Amino acid sequence: MPLDRIITYMHYYYILAHKGSHVYRHYAQLDPASADILHDVLLDRYDFVQVCEVPRSGVESDLLL
Numbered sequence: 001m002p003l004d005r006i007i008t009y010m011h012y013y014y015i016l017a018h019k020g021s022h023v024y025r026h027y028a029q030l031d032p033a034s035a036d037i038l039h040d041v042l043l044d045r046y047d048f049v050q051v052c053e054v055p056r057s058g059v060e061s062d063l064l065l
Helices: 003-008 032-043
Strands: 010-017 022-030 048-054
Touching: 010 032, 022 032, 032 048
Parallel strands: none
Antiparallel strands: 010 022, 010 048
C-alpha cells in the first residue's frame, strides 16, 4: 500500500495526560485504533487522560509530535 494512502487514514489527536502536578499536552497524527491503544496505555500510568480527535486547524504546531 502506498504511503499516501496510509496517511489519509490518520487523524490528528490532542493528547492530555495529568499526574500529580505534571501535565503533558501534545498533538499527534494517529490512526483511530492506535489512538484507542494509546489512551488505554496512558490510563495505566496517569490520573487523568484525554485522547481526542481534532481538526488540523486546531493543532498547535509547537506541540505536534
